[in-house]
Amino acid sequence: MEQMTRIQQNTLRRIVEAAIELMSERGFHRVSVQEVGKKAGICEKTVFRYFATKKSLLDEIIRYRAYASELKREFENGRTWNLEHDLKLAARLYFQETKAKRNAFRAYLSALDSVDTNGEDFLRDPRELHAFLCDYMTAMQEKGKVRAGDVRLMVRAFVNTLHGYMLMYCLNDDGKSWGDKVASMKLTIDLFIQGFSQTGNSVTA
Amino acid sequence: MEQMTRIQQNTLRRIVEAAIELMSERGFHRVSVQEVGKKAGICEKTVFRYFATKKSLLDEIIRYRAYASELKREFENGRTWNLEHDLKLAARLYFQETKAKRNAFRAYLSALDSVDTNGEDFLRDPRELHAFLCDYMTAMQEKGKVRAGDVRLMVRAFVNTLHGYMLMYCLNDDGKSWGDKVASMKLTIDLFIQGFSQTGNSVTA
Numbered sequence: 001m002e003q004m005t006r007i008q009q010n011t012l013r014r015i016v017e018a019a020i021e022l023m024s025e026r027g028f029h030r031v032s033v034q035e036v037g038k039k040a041g042i043c044e045k046t047v048f049r050y051f052a053t054k055k056s057l058l059d060e061i062i063r064y065r066a067y068a069s070e071l072k073r074e075f076e077n078g079r080t081w082n083l084e085h086d087l088k089l090a091a092r093l094y095f096q097e098t099k100a101k102r103n104a105f106r107a108y109l110s111a112l113d114s115v116d117t118n119g120e121d122f123l124r125d126p127r128e129l130h131a132f133l134c135d136y137m138t139a140m141q142e143k144g145k146v147r148a149g150d151v152r153l154m155v156r157a158f159v160n161t162l163h164g165y166m167l168m169y170c171l172n173d174d175g176k177s178w179g180d181k182v183a184s185m186k187l188t189i190d191l192f193i194q195g196f197s198q199t200g201n202s203v204t205a
Numbered sequence: 206m207e208q209m210t211r212i213q214q215n216t217l218r219r220i221v222e223a224a225i226e227l228m229s230e231r232g233f234h235r236v237s238v239q240e241v242g243k244k245a246g247i248c249e250k251t252v253f254r255y256f257a258t259k260k261s262l263l264d265e266i267i268r269y270r271a272y273a274s275e276l277k278r279e280f281e282n283g284r285t286w287n288l289e290h291d292l293k294l295a296a297r298l299y300f301q302e303t304k305a306k307r308n309a310f311r312a313y314l315s316a317l318d319s320v321d322t323n324g325e326d327f328l329r330d331p332r333e334l335h336a337f338l339c340d341y342m343t344a345m346q347e348k349g350k351v352r353a354g355d356v357r358l359m360v361r362a363f364v365n366t367l368h369g370y371m372l373m374y375c376l377n378d379d380g381k382s383w384g385d386k387v388a389s390m391k392l393t394i395d396l397f398i399q400g401f402s403q404t405g406n407s408v409t410a
Contacts, residue, residue, distance in 0.1 A: 184365045
C-alpha cells in the first residue's frame with residue numbers, strides 16, 4: 001500500500017481509528033471487521049479490500065502507533081546537552097507520544113496471542129529510540145558529561161524502564177491511579193541522571 | 206468458597222490451571238468454559254458449579270497468581286541487612302515468583318477489557334510487596350544504612366520498576382529476548398542501590 005492516494009490514506013486511517021476505539025474497549029477478538037466498517041461508516045466490502053484479515057488490521061494498528069521518529073525530531077530540537085535536562089526531555093516526550101496512542105497499544109495488548117512481540121513491526125520503535133539515545137549518550141561521553149561505561153547498556157536500562165512505566169500506564173483502566181506512579185517515575189529518572197552523570201560513578205555498566 | 210474440602214480445592218485448581226494454559230495461548234475470549242472442562246477432564250456441569258461465569262474464573266486466575274506472601278516469607282528469611290544484598294534478593298525473588306506464574310498473567314492481559322486493574326484483587330499483591338519493603342527500608346533508615354527521604358516513595362519507585370520489567374517479560378512471546386533485558390535490569394537495580402545508600406544522597410525523594 002505504498003502508493004496510496006490521499007483518499008485511500010484517509011479511508012485507511014478512518015478504519016484503523018475505528019478499530020482501535022472498538023478493540024481497546026472490548027478486546028481484539030470481540031470486534032468483527034463488519035463492526036469496524038460500521039463504526040468507520042465504510043462498507044464492509046471496502047474494509048475487506050484494505051484488510052483481508054483481522055491480523056493485517058492489527059499490523060496496521062502497530063504501525064499507527066509509531067512514535068520514535070517524532071520523538072527523535074523533538075528531542076533533537078529541544079536538547080541542550082545538559083544531561084538532566086535532556087533525559088527528562090526524552091522521558092517527557094516518550095510519555096507524551098505513547099500516552100496519546102494508548103488505545104492502540106491496549107488494542108494489541110488484547111490480541112497478545114496474535115501479536116509477535118519479537119516481530120520487526122513491534123520492535124521498530126524501541127530500536128529507533130535506543131539508537132538515537134545511544135548517539136546522544138556517546139556524544140555526551142565524549143564531552144565528558146557522562147561517566148565511562150557501556151553506553152548501549154546504559155541506554156537500554158533507561159529505555160526499558162520507560163517502557164515498563166508505559167506498560168503500567170496502558171494496562172491501567174482509564175489511566176486511573178497513574179498519578180500515583182508519576183512521582184515514583186520521576187524519582188527513578190533522577191536515579192538514572194545521578195548514576196550516569198560524571199560525578200556518580202560508583203556503579204559500573 | 207472458604208470452606209472447601211481438599212477434593213474441592215483440587216478440582217478448583219485443576220480447572221484454573223487448565224484455563225490458564227488455554228487462555229495464555231489463545232486469549233481469554235477465545236476459550237469457552239466447555240473447553241476448560243474438557244482440558245481439565247472435568248464435566249461441564251461441575252465447572253459451572255465452581256465458576257458460574259467466565260469472569261469469576263478470571264478472578265480466580267488473579268488469586269492463583271498471588272506471589273507477595275511467599276515473597277515476603279523468603280525475603281525475611283534471606284535478608285542480611287546489607288542494602289545491596291537485600292534489594293537484589295527482593296528483585297530475584299520477585300522475578301522468580303512472577304515468572305513462574307507468567308501464563309496466569311498473560312491470561313488476564315488477554316482479558317484487559319474484563320479486568321479491573323484498579324480492583325482489590327488486582328492490587329493486593331503489589332500493595333503487600335510495597336508494605337513489607339517499606340517496613341524493611343524504614344528499619345534500614347533507622348540503622349543509618351539508607352539515606353534520608355520519603356521511604357514510601359523510594360519503595361514505590363523500586364517496586365514499580367520491577368513491575369515494569371515483569372510486564373515486559375510477560376508480554377514477550379515465550380520470554381524470548383528476555384536475556385537481553387536482564388543486564389539492563391541489573392544495571393537499573395544497581396542505580397537504586399547506589400541512589401538509596403547512605404553515600405549516594407544527591408537525589409532527594
